Amino acid sequence: MCQAQSRKILTLVLIRESSRVLLGMKKRGFGKGNWNGFGGKVKVGEETIEDGAKRELLEECGLVAPCLDKIGELDFEFLGNPEIMEVHVFKTDSFEGIPAESEEMHPRWFSIERIPYHQMWPDDKYWFPLFLKGSCFKGHFLFEGFNKIISHSLKEVETF
Numbered sequence: 125m126c127q128a129q130s131r132k133i134l135t136l137v138l139i140r141e142s143s144r145v146l147l148g149m150k151k152r153g154f155g156k157g158n159w160n161g162f163g164g165k166v167k168v169g170e171e172t173i174e175d176g177a178k179r180e181l182l183e184e185c186g187l188v189a190p191c192l193d194k195i196g197e198l199d200f201e202f203l204g205n206p207e208i209m210e211v212h213v214f215k216t217d218s219f220e221g222i223p224a225e226s227e228e229m230h231p232r233w234f235s236i237e238r239i240p241y242h243q244m245w246p247d248d249k250y251w252f253p254l255f256l257k258g259s260c261f262k263g264h265f266l267f268e269g270f271n272k273i274i275s276h277s278l279k280e281v282e283t284f
């Protein structure tokens with residue numbers, strides 16, 4: 125018997141300069157202990173998903189990003205959980221401010237040659253290289269628990 129599935133819209137922002145990417149060490153909550161982009165929920169009342177992404181970026185590391193480029197859509201499904209996380213991924217290379225630690229995140233720049241995949245979500249090693257080479261992508265990852273990917277699909281797309 126299939127379960128009815130619902131979707132939760134979430135955001136993820138990657139700040140990319142020519143040879144380095146800003147990541148945050150998640151200090152608490154979902155994904156604690158992983159380096160990740162900045163993001164989270166979209167609030168009721170936010171006009172667009174992009175607005176939610178900008179808000180989370182500002183809250184989590186103090187950066188203002190006037191414009192974000194949509195680069196990916198990733199669905200994360202966890203065995204036994206009918207709610208699929210639909211993560212909208214954005215990037216930018218233009219921002220204002222100095223990355224600052226928050227209650228949620230401890231920011232750090234990483235050379236694109238030394239992305240800490242061993243301390244990131246296991247799916248990142250699949251799609252992060254597409255982000256680094258400037259591609260747009262769509263993917264679906266089925267997890268058992270939080271560390272094991274049972275199956276996945278990932279494709280490059282022309283545009284969003």
Ligand SMILES: Nc1nc(SCCc2ccccc2)c2[nH]cnc2n1
Pocket residue numbers: 134135136154155160161162163164165200211245246247248
């Ligand atoms: N890179 C990555 N990120 C996430 S959650 C990102 C969205 C989020 C959700 C909740 C709080 C803050 C941010 C993942 N989940 C499963 N694999 C994953 N990979």
